[in-house]
Amino acid sequence: MSGFIEGEDRTQATLFPERIDDYVAEDSPVRVVDVFIDDLDVSGLGFRTEPNATGRPSYHPKMMLKLYVYGYLNQVQSSRRLEREAQRNVELMWLTGRLAPDFKTIADFRKDNGEAIRMVCRSFVMLCRKLGLLNNTMVAIDGSKFKAVNNRDKNFTRAKMKRRLAELEASIDRYLTQLTEVDATETDEDKGQVLEDKIAQLREETARLKKHEVRMLEAPDKQLSLTDPDARSMKSRGTGMVGYNVQSAVDSQHHLIIAHEVTNVGNDRSQLSPMAKQAKAVLQRETLDVVADRGYYNGDEIRTCEQAGIDTYLPKPKTSSNKAKGLFDRAAFTYIDEDDEYECPAAERLSYRFTSSERGKDIRRYWSSACSRCSIKTQCTTGDNRRVSRWVHADVLARAQARLDKQPDAMRVRRATVEHPFGTIKSWMGATHFQMKTLPRVSTEMSLHVLAYNMKRAINVLGTKEILAAIRA
Numbered sequence: 001m002s003g004f005i006e007g008e009d010r011t012q013a014t015l016f017p018e019r020i021d022d023y024v025a026e027d028s029p030v031r032v033v034d035v036f037i038d039d040l041d042v043s044g045l046g047f048r049t050e051p052n053a054t055g056r057p058s059y060h061p062k063m064m065l066k067l068y069v070y071g072y073l074n075q076v077q078s079s080r081r082l083e084r085e086a087q088r089n090v091e092l093m094w095l096t097g098r099l100a101p102d103f104k105t106i107a108d109f110r111k112d113n114g115e116a117i118r119m120v121c122r123s124f125v126m127l128c129r130k131l132g133l134l135n136n137t138m139v140a141i142d143g144s145k146f147k148a149v150n151n152r153d154k155n156f157t158r159a160k161m162k163r164r165l166a167e168l169e170a171s172i173d174r175y176l177t178q179l180t181e182v183d184a185t186e187t188d189e190d191k192g193q194v195l196e197d198k199i200a201q202l203r204e205e206t207a208r209l210k211k212h213e214v215r216m217l218e219a220p221d222k223q224l225s226l227t228d229p230d231a232r233s234m235k236s237r238g239t240g241m242v243g244y245n246v247q248s249a250v251d252s253q254h255h256l257i258i259a260h261e262v263t264n265v266g267n268d269r270s271q272l273s274p275m276a277k278q279a280k281a282v283l284q285r286e287t288l289d290v291v292a293d294r295g296y297y298n299g300d301e302i303r304t305c306e307q308a309g310i311d312t313y314l315p316k317p318k319t320s321s322n323k324a325k326g327l328f329d330r331a332a333f334t335y336i337d338e339d340d341e342y343e344c345p346a347a348e349r350l351s352y353r354f355t356s357s358e359r360g361k362d363i364r365r366y367w368s369s370a371c372s373r374c375s376i377k378t379q380c381t382t383g384d385n386r387r388v389s390r391w392v393h394a395d396v397l398a399r400a401q402a403r404l405d406k407q408p409d410a411m412r413v414r415r416a417t418v419e420h421p422f423g424t425i426k427s428w429m430g431a432t433h434f435q436m437k438t439l440p441r442v443s444t445e446m447s448l449h450v451l452a453y454n455m456k457r458a459i460n461v462l463g464t465k466e467i468l469a470a471i472r473a
């Protein structure tokens with residue numbers, strides 16, 4: 001093969017450089033993994049660092065952590081693949097000192113150290129703050145649905161169960177009708193047997209579903225997932241999936257994930273203040289601006305944020321059906337603060353009448369006595385008079401709307417911020433998303449993904465050498 005670039009002779013004694021360190025580039029991300037974890041006080045984070053008094057010595061948690069962080073950084077998440085990589089990957093040999101635990105030991109480490117791994121993820125965010133990567137005051141909060149290890153057919157809600165039982169019943173009826181016809185003609189005994197077998201199978205399936213139904217109805221949310229009991233059926237982009245709703249608070253400048261939380265609640269309505277408060281605590285700020293989409297709009301949550309020094313920017317959902325019916329919508333009524341009255345499109349005043357409680361909220365009711373003689377009543381109400389409701393803390397919502405009006409590009413910032421992290425992590429996870437089952441373990445898996453994502457992002461922004469220097473300083 002003369003004239004071509006030639007490789008080394010594999011039988012020679014010095015094929016590899018003499019030091020394994022020469023195989024790892026100076027700016028390789030694996031060096032960040034190594035230095036970052038070496039610098040951590042892992043016993044303070046909850047890992048067990050005391051060696052066993054008797055029996056076989058165990059692997060140090062720092063070594064196991066390095067193995068995992070490297071794995072998630074390079075899209076090697078399964079314990080079996082990590083075991084293989086530790087035996088053949090030169091960077092991993094360098095990182096672990098050529099230690100190669102078996103897959104069971106690797107899997108157990110992730111399973112047994114969930115909370116501590118979460119703290120490692122947080123420590124890296126703290127490092128990013130120290131590096132000046134989180135100086136921006138705007139944080140975007142968003143949720144995304146991730147698939148669980150649970151097939152849709154192995155998840156039952158009341159509606160699904162009803163549908164499946166009805167389908168089975170219809171099939172049994174159909175076969176019974178066919179069986180009656182076969183019996184009547186007495187022409188084909190084999191066909192009769194086949195139909196009887198099918199009916200027996202369907203009855204067995206019905207009995208199995210009935211047992212699941214009992215378990216499903218015992219659950220507080222009347223839902224049952226057979227493979228991953230914590231996974232829940234949720235809507236994602238118009239279709240249904242069984243999975244988890246992962247919440248994140250993302251920095252709008254460098255798109256680093258400041259805080260994250262895995263939940264199995266299908267909507268975002270109760271997530272705004274917990275995520276915003278977590279982000280504020282991590283950033284150690286007195287105040288914080290938080291932007292979110294209309295799925296997070298919840299008066300109580302906005303109020304809790306305001307009380308915690310967090311300014312929210314989020315649009316109001318369009319829930320009123322009046323406009324579609326050709327009637328004045330709520331925006332046509334102006335609240336007159338000093339009089340505690342509303343002014344309607346006919347320039348009449350709607351006075352306060354009484355306060356009632358609705359789903360735990362105190363709601364004030366207003367209406368006018370002039371409706372019966374109003375010339376534009378047909379455009380306003382189909383009832384005797386138009387009633388307007390106002391939450392007792394509606395001033396909180398008015399301030400939130402005023403903030404959003406002053407910052408019209410907040411929604412564009414939100415979109416540009418939150419799509420990057422979730423898109424990247426999902427592409428790393430592949431089509432199946434989570435590999436582990438149950439909420440605590442899935443949360444650990446997510447923390448490792450977030451840590452790997454943040455590490456890669458910080459390296460892209462600052463470069464390996466600067467990060468290494470900052471950690472060593």
Ligand code: SF4
Binds near residue numbers: 346371377
């Ligand atoms: S119907 Fe009543 S509330 Fe509506 S515009 Fe007329 S007076 Fe105002």
